[in-house]
Structure formats: structure tokens, C-alpha cells
Amino acid sequence: MSQVIQSTLYGLLKGCLYGLVAVGFSLVWGVMNVVNLAHGAFVLGGAYLAWELNSALGIDPFLGMVPAAVVLFALGYVIQRWIVNLVVNAPIFITLLLTFGLQLLAVNALILVFTANYRSIPTSYAGESITLPGDVRIPLGRLIAAALAVALTIGLVYLTRRTRTGLAILATGMDRGAARLMGIRAAHVYALTFGLAAALAGAAGAAVGAIGTFSPADAGRLTLFSFVAAVLGGLGNMYGALLGGLVLGLVESWGGQFLGGTLVNAVMFAVLVIVLAVRPQGIAGKAFYASRVEV
Amino acid sequence: MTQLDTAPTRAARPAVPAAPTRPFRMVLPWLGAVVALVGAFGLQTQLYTGQERTATTIAMFVALAAAWNLIGGYTGYACFGQVGFFGLGGYTTAALMTHAHMSFWLAMPAAALLTGVFAAVVGAPLLRLKGHYFAVATLGVAEGLREVVINAGPLTGGGAGITIPTVGTDAATPWLGNDGFYVLFVLIAFGTVMLAALIARSRAGYALRAIHQDEDAAASMGVNTTVAKTATFAVSAALTGAVGAAYAFQQVTIFPERLFDVDVTVLMVVMVVLGGAGTVLGPVLGAIAVAFVSEWLRQHFTNAHSFVLGAVIIVAVVLLPQGFTAYVRDAVKERRLSLLDNVRRYRL
Numbered sequence: 001m002s003q004v005i006q007s008t009l010y011g012l013l014k015g016c017l018y019g020l021v022a023v024g025f026s027l028v029w030g031v032m033n034v035v036n037l038a039h040g041a042f043v044l045g046g047a048y049l050a051w052e053l054n055s056a057l058g059i060d061p062f063l064g065m066v067p068a069a070v071v072l073f074a075l076g077y078v079i080q081r082w083i084v085n086l087v088v089n090a091p092i093f094i095t096l097l098l099t100f101g102l103q104l105l106a107v108n109a110l111i112l113v114f115t116a117n118y119r120s121i122p123t124s125y126a127g128e129s130i131t132l133p134g135d136v137r138i139p140l141g142r143l144i145a146a147a148l149a150v151a152l153t154i155g156l157v158y159l160t161r162r163t164r165t166g167l168a169i170l171a172t173g174m175d176r177g178a179a180r181l182m183g184i185r186a187a188h189v190y191a192l193t194f195g196l197a198a199a200l201a202g203a204a205g206a207a208v209g210a211i212g213t214f215s216p217a218d219a220g221r222l223t224l225f226s227f228v229a230a231v232l233g234g235l236g237n238m239y240g241a242l243l244g245g246l247v248l249g250l251v252e253s254w255g256g257q258f259l260g261g262t263l264v265n266a267v268m269f270a271v272l273v274i275v276l277a278v279r280p281q282g283i284a285g286k287a288f289y290a291s292r293v294e295v
Numbered sequence: 296m297t298q299l300d301t302a303p304t305r306a307a308r309p310a311v312p313a314a315p316t317r318p319f320r321m322v323l324p325w326l327g328a329v330v331a332l333v334g335a336f337g338l339q340t341q342l343y344t345g346q347e348r349t350a351t352t353i354a355m356f357v358a359l360a361a362a363w364n365l366i367g368g369y370t371g372y373a374c375f376g377q378v379g380f381f382g383l384g385g386y387t388t389a390a391l392m393t394h395a396h397m398s399f400w401l402a403m404p405a406a407a408l409l410t411g412v413f414a415a416v417v418g419a420p421l422l423r424l425k426g427h428y429f430a431v432a433t434l435g436v437a438e439g440l441r442e443v444v445i446n447a448g449p450l451t452g453g454g455a456g457i458t459i460p461t462v463g464t465d466a467a468t469p470w471l472g473n474d475g476f477y478v479l480f481v482l483i484a485f486g487t488v489m490l491a492a493l494i495a496r497s498r499a500g501y502a503l504r505a506i507h508q509d510e511d512a513a514a515s516m517g518v519n520t521t522v523a524k525t526a527t528f529a530v531s532a533a534l535t536g537a538v539g540a541a542y543a544f545q546q547v548t549i550f551p552e553r554l555f556d557v558d559v560t561v562l563m564v565v566m567v568v569l570g571g572a573g574t575v576l577g578p579v580l581g582a583i584a585v586a587f588v589s590e591w592l593r594q595h596f597t598n599a600h601s602f603v604l605g606a607v608i609i610v611a612v613v614l615l616p617q618g619f620t621a622y623v624r625d626a627v628k629e630r631r632l633s634l635l636d637n638v639r640r641y642r643l
Contacts, residue, residue, distance in 0.1 A: 029427070033426075033427070035427050035430070035431075083609065083613070085642065085643040086613050086638055086641070086642050086643075087612060087613060087616055087641045087642070088641065088642075088643050089640075089641040089642070089643065090616045090640075090641035091371075092373055092426055092427060092430070093367070093373055093564060093568045093572065094568065094612055094616050094641065096373070096375075096430070096564070097561075097564060097565055097568055097608060097612050098608075098609060098612045098613070100561055100565075100608065101605045101606070101607075101608030101609035101612060102605065102609065103605070104601050104602070104604060104605030104608065105602060105605035105606055105609065106605075107601075108599065108601040108602035108605065109602060112598065112599060112602065186643060187643050190643065220557065224434075224438070227431050227434070228431075228435070231428070231431050263442060263446045265438065265439075265442045266439050266442035266443055266446065269435040269436070269438050269439035269442070270439060272431070272432070272435040273421070273432055273435045273436060273439070276421070276424060276428060276431065276432045276435070277420040277421060277423075277424075277432070280423075280424055280428055
């Protein structure tokens with residue numbers, strides 16, 4: 001019994017982090033209809049920045065989230081403003097290919113600079129955990145990461161629902177033409193959105209680095225997880241990615257407990273395909289986004 | 296009353312002028328095909344072993360790109376799980392040849408058939424999805440297939456791979472050798488491109504293009520979109536499965552990580568989109584160009600070739616978003632070669 005509780009807890013904690021990884025991806029997809037295949041590379045960019053800050057200046061990786069987010073915001077803004085905006089009206093293959101090119105560029109740059117070795121960011125509390133009755137353990141690092149992930153997601157929802165910039169982002173996502181008629185500068189708003197997503201990816205990367213190992217080869221896997229979480233949760237609802245991340249974390253954790261080998265991944269993709277076939281808008285998403293083909 | 300009499304009848308329609316027969320234009324594609332085939336075999340006599348292997352790989356990618364073009368280019372459904380069919384075809388062949396000692400020449404059609412049927416079964420529900428959702432769902436199918444193959448150890452060898460017996464009495468079909476595989480892949484590529492050309496010029500080809508442009512309109516014009524999409528998906532998958540079968544036999548030992556590598560799908564998409572989606576010639580040119588550039592970069596930038604390839608893809612996508620063939624066609628028609636017009640086309 002305590003094993004089940006333990007794996008459920010692990011799944012939930014990991015799911016929150018998956019949610020944070022996916023929330024920026026889901027934002028970009030929902031607002032611009034761009035599937036950003038370079039998202040995993042952004043996450044790793046954040047992880048390597050936090051690693052560099054930790055090894056050079058001894059900054060805690062959770063504090064390192066802030067500079068990582070700032071740097072990636074700037075990077076994301078520039079990429080969207082001067083590269084992705086050039087093809088944002090093109091058919092989906094084009095934007096997919098462009099972001100795939102970005103992913104190749106970013107991942108190989110990371111390999112050239114940091115080598116392909118696995119790394120992790122050491123913290124003083126890495127081995128510590130809170131023990132609950134029934135011999136259930138909660139690792140401290142994962143708890144902090146999960147709490148920050150939820151806090152950042154709530155912060156993003158506040159930003160998009162309550163600030164003028166956020167409302168401009170939502171409006172542009174719903175109807176770009178109408179938003180432009182209201183005086184919104186779509187190119188700037190798109191760049192802000194992409195920058196925001198990259199910043200969240202960077203923050204997620206710092207947290208990923210703090211609780212586990214990472215290498216440039218993980219970029220594809222992280223992008224895929226964002227994909228799955230975004231689709232499971234559904235677009236058009238900022239909490240959707242978090243929900244999808246939680247489902248993903250739970251499926252992974254329970255599957256790892258009860259199934260042998262890597263069959264858990266097969267279960268994950270089976271869940272994804274079934275959800276898509278039965279409810280394309282995701283668990284919490286809006287049908288508007290699922291029926292949309294192009295902007 | 297008189298109005299009734301003047302009601303239009305079929306006979307009253309202006310006669311459609313008969314399309315001028317242009318024998319040269321009708322013969323040209325066939326002539327090109329024959330020249331390409333003869334050229335490919337002529338080339339074989341001039342190549343070193345290493346070059347021949349590269350040329351074999353290029354022929355393989357021509358076939359893969361032409362197969363993907365059917366569902367991705369003509370029909371407009373971004374299938375990002377095409378490598379799943381490649382791997383399924385390869386593993387079916389390997390399993391049949393290893394465990395059932397079936398001849399390769401029987402195993403390859405069997406693999407293609409199985410892949411096609413699998414695609415039809417999976418495609419029926421998934422082809423209801425549109426845009427990115429279809430892309431993600433097919434990606435999920437491919438990744439799921441890989442995990443199944445890794446975990447079906449007794450049949451597939453699992454993550455350690457499976458080796459097809461190709462020498463001695465154990466071999467169902469002896470290995471074909473570098474020359475033999477060159478011929479095999481060139482013939483597969485030729486057959487795939489010819490089939491794509493036939494489909495493109497038939498009624499089915501018009502139906503697919505109609506679905507691409509507006510699926511609801513196509514349905515209201517009498518196109519059975521579900522059947523058309525599913526059949527195309529199955530044909531595209533079966534062709535990809537056949538290529539996978541030949542690839543597995545060529546490699547002898549195959550691993551799930553290589554046969555279900557997402558990069559293979561992405562390469563297919565890159566080749567088709569840069570060459571020109573929805574054209575016969577586009578995937579061929581795209582496959583040859585991308586494979587050449589990739590190989591050239593590998594030789595000149597040993598460590599950073601993927602880095603440079605990423606930059607090349609970005610520049611190519613921004614400058615030629617509609618693909619090379621469409622660009623050349625428009626440039627010839629309008630007599631404007633400016634690449635800047637291209638950039639303006641999809642810009643925000």
C-alpha cells in the first residue's frame with residue numbers, strides 16, 4: 001500500500017515539473033499555432049545556464065531559475081521577432097521544419113560547448129527528504145521544484161488574465177486580425193509570447209537540472225513530453241498543460257511500478273493516441289483550438 | 296410560357312474546346328523516367344564502393360520522400376510517424392526471414408502488405424484529426440511501435456537488435472552485395488516515384504488535392520474523403536514499409552533506435568517541403584539535394600555538421616517556404632526571380 005502511495009506521490013511531483021516544462025510549449029501552440037520543436041532545447045539551455053552559474057558562482061539552481069529565465073526570454077523574443085515571424089503564416093510543415101532547424105542548431109551548440117556528457121547540479125539538500133507516516137518519503141528537491149512549478153503556472157495564468165499584455169496575448173491568439181484592428185502590434189505580441197514561453201522553459205530547465213541528470217540528447221524527449229502534456233491537457237486553458245503533466249507523471253510512475261522494462265512509454269503513447277481519437281481538444285481544452293487548422 | 300421553352304438544356308451549353316493535344320508534353324515525363332533509370336544504372340559503373348553506398352542511401356530517401364509526399368504533400372496531412380512504418384516493414388521482414396526462413400522476395404511484399412493494413416486500421420480514427428493534432432498522434436503511434444518492438448524480445452531481439460542470417464545454409468536469401476542493393480533501391484525509388492506520378496495524374500490525385508485545399512468542399516463535391524485519405528495513408532505506409540524491408544536486409548543487423556529514429560521522418564519532411572510538396576519531381580530533387588548537402592557537410596565539418604545543417608534548414612525554409620519546384624514554376628511564369636518576394640509571402 002505504501003508503495004502505491006509512494007509512486008503516486010512521485011508521479012504527482014514529477015507531473016508538476018512536466019507541467020512547467022509543457023506550459024510554455026502549450027502557450028506558443030495555443031496563441032500562434034506554432035509547434036515549437038526547439039522547446040526541449042530551450043529547457044536544456046536553462047539547465048546549462050543554471051549549471052554554469054552553480055559551478056562558477058555557487059548559486060543555488062532554484063535561484064538560478066531567475067537569470068536563466070531572463071536570458072531565455074531575450075533569446076526567445078529575438079528568435080520569434082526576426083526568424084519565426086517570417087514564416088508564421090505558412091503551412092504547418094514550414095513552422096515545424098523551422099523549429100526543427102532551431103532545435104538542431106541549439107542542441108549541437110550545447111554539445112559543442114558543454115560536450116554530450118550527462119551532468120547534474122549538486123545541491124546541499126539533494127539527499128534530504130521528508131518522511132511521512134507509513135514510510136512514505138518526499139525528496140526535498142522535488143517538492144521545491146513541484147511547488148515552484150505550480151506557482152509559476154499560476155503566475156502565468158494571472159499574467160494572461162489580469163494584465164493588459166496578457167490580454168493582448170490572448171486576444172491575438174483568438175483572432176489576430178481583430179486584435180490588430182484594436183491597435184495590438186501582433187509581431188511584438190508574438191515575440192513576447194515566445195519569449196515568455198522560452199523563459200518558462202529556462203526556469204523549468206533549472207529545476208530539471210536541480211533534481212536529476214541532463215544532457216543535450218534529452219532535448220527531443222523533453223519536447224515530446226511537452227507535446228504529450230499539452231495535448232492531454234488541451235489548448236486554450238493555461239492549467240491544461242499542468243493537468244496534462246500530472247497525468248503524464250502519474251502514468252509514468254504507476255506504469256514503472258507495475259510494468260516491466262520500457263513498456264511504460266508504450267502505455268504513455270497509447271493514452272495519448274486514445275485521448276486524441278476520442279477527445280481531440282484534450283481533457284480541459286477548448287474545441288476551438290482543436291478544430292483550427294491554420295491561423 | 297416561353298420561358299419554359301428556353302430552359303437551358305445540355306445541348307445549349309457552349310461546346311468545350313478540345314484540349315490541344317501536345318504529344319511532346321505527354322511523352323516528356325516517360326522520357327525523363329527512362330533517362331533517369333538508364334542514368335542511374337550508368338552511374339553505377341562510375342562509382343567507387345563508398346560512393347555507391349551513398350548513392351544507395353540517396354535512392355532510399357528518394358523513395359521515402361516520394362511515399363511521404365502522397366499523404367503529406369498531396370493530401371496535406373502532416374504525418375510525423377512515417378518512420379514507424381519504415382521500422383514496422385523492416386522488423387516484419389527481419390522476423391519473417393529469421394524465424395520463418397522466408398525468402399526476402401516474399402518477406403518484402405508481406406511486410407509492405409502488413410504495414411499498409413496496419414496504417415489503414417490506425418488511420419481510420421486518426422485521420423479525423425487535423426493539423427498538428429494528426430502530426431502528434433502519428434508521432435505517438437511511431438514511438439509506441441518502437442517501444443512495443445523493444446519489449447517484444449523473443450520476436451524482435453529487443454533493444455539488442457536482430458540479425459538476419461545472410462550467409463551459409465541458414466540464409467533464406469543470400470546478401471545481395473553493394474551492387475545488388477544499389478539496383479534494388481534504385482528500382483524501389485523508380486517504382487515509388489512512378490506510382491506517385493500515376494496517382495497524381497488520376498482522379499484520385501485530384502481528390503487528394505481537393506482534400507488538401509478544403510476538405511468540406513471536397514466532401515460536398517462527392518469525394519469520399521474518409522476512403523480517399525485512408526487509402527492514401529495505407530499506400531504511403533506500404534511503400535515506406537517496403538523501403539524499410541529493403542533497408543533491414545541491407546543492414547543485416549537492425550536496432551529499434553535506428554529503425555524508429557524520428558530524424559528519418561524529419562528528413563523525409565525536409566526533403567519534400569524543400570523540394571516542393573505535392574509535386575512529382577519535388578521530393579526527388581529535395582531528397583538528392585538534402586542528402587548531398589548533408590554528406591558534404593559531414594565531410595567538411597566533422598564535428599559541427601549537424602549544427603551547420605540546422606542553420607541551412609532555417610535559411611532554406613525562410614527563403615524557399617513554398618519549395619524549389621513551385622518557386623521555379625512561379626519564377627518562370629511571372630519572370631521574377633526575387634527571393635525577397637518569397638520571404639514576404641508568409642511573413643507576419
